[in-house]
Amino acid sequence: MGYTFASATILLLLITDPLGNIPVFANALRNVPQERRARVILREVLIAFMLLLAFMFMGDRFLRVMGLSQLSLQIGGGVVLFLIALRMIFPHPEQADAESSVEPLIVPLAIPMLAGPSALATVLLLVAQAPERRLEWVAALSVTMAVCAVVLLLAERIQRVLGERVVTAFERLMGLVLVAVSVEMLIRGVKMLAAEMPH
Template sequence: MSYTFASATVLLLLICDPLGNIPIFANALKNVAPERRTLVIVREVLIAFALLLGFMFVGDRFLHVMGLSGLSLQIAGAVVLFLIALRMIFPNQGGFEHTHEGEPLIVPLAIPALAGPSAMATVMLLVSQAPERRLEWIAALSVTMAVCAVVLVLAERIQRLIGNRVVLALERLMGLILVAVSVEMMIRGLKLLASEWPR
């Protein structure tokens, strides 16, 4: 499946799901002083960005060391995206409900809320399919993380402005789109596998 800068950005935004992460961040930052929350959010976004950026640079080597092909990553990524999308459409009540004492660091905000397994698999998939376009994927990731930072910093205002129900409805809509993306990835991966299968 060939991605453009725009489609890669949209895909990363759907996976990182800043709107869906609003309740997680709100819960984790309950015990953080209001004047510190913006700083904590920006710090966690930067940590997630650094981690995903690292996967962009070492992901292809990791695949080589593990003896994995880009095709296997595409099919596995499609399955993971499908499961993530189902969770967005039918949110479980478990989530990250633990209230942290003091400031959360890395877990659960940077990882896995923003830089979860599906995001890591996606950046590796982008690079494995078109390593010569790495700068384009870095730009797409940068835009994604910037949007996540803005949405999460403005989370309280967004919740007050549009309400929790609209936030939930938007998350489920994003989940539906992500289901379609994952199914398309799976179909293309299976077609490629069938074409490469020995006759």
């Protein structure tokens, strides 16, 4: 079963995890003047979008140059997603404590919080599985980045309305869903491996 536009968008949203990134962005932007925060958030989201877009269009060439197969990408992507999901369910306390006295640029907000290894692996996987549907994947990525931008721009209001405990609980739930997605990817990879093995 291949991905659809909707499932690809949901998968990218689970991986970029805008709700889970709210505390990280809040801490990173703590020393940035209030009037500049929206501009910084939009800039970081745009940088992440451009990087993921570049991987989406150059992904097949990257796979060929590195000598990687769709099978290795399937299994490797599943493992990375599984580890990311575990981190969402059991976060490290220091994860949200990264504070800087200077305005963040690219690191850590655009990379790796939005365009991390798991997001890069996912766009490569989408293109590798169905290169003829590249425009569909671009649309899914665009929707994902737009949602990320809106959520992060409204971060303070969301935290105030929902409370940190509700945001954290929702992130745990998304982590559980991502565990199921990653296990499904691993199962598909094992099936592909079994089919390729000589009987």
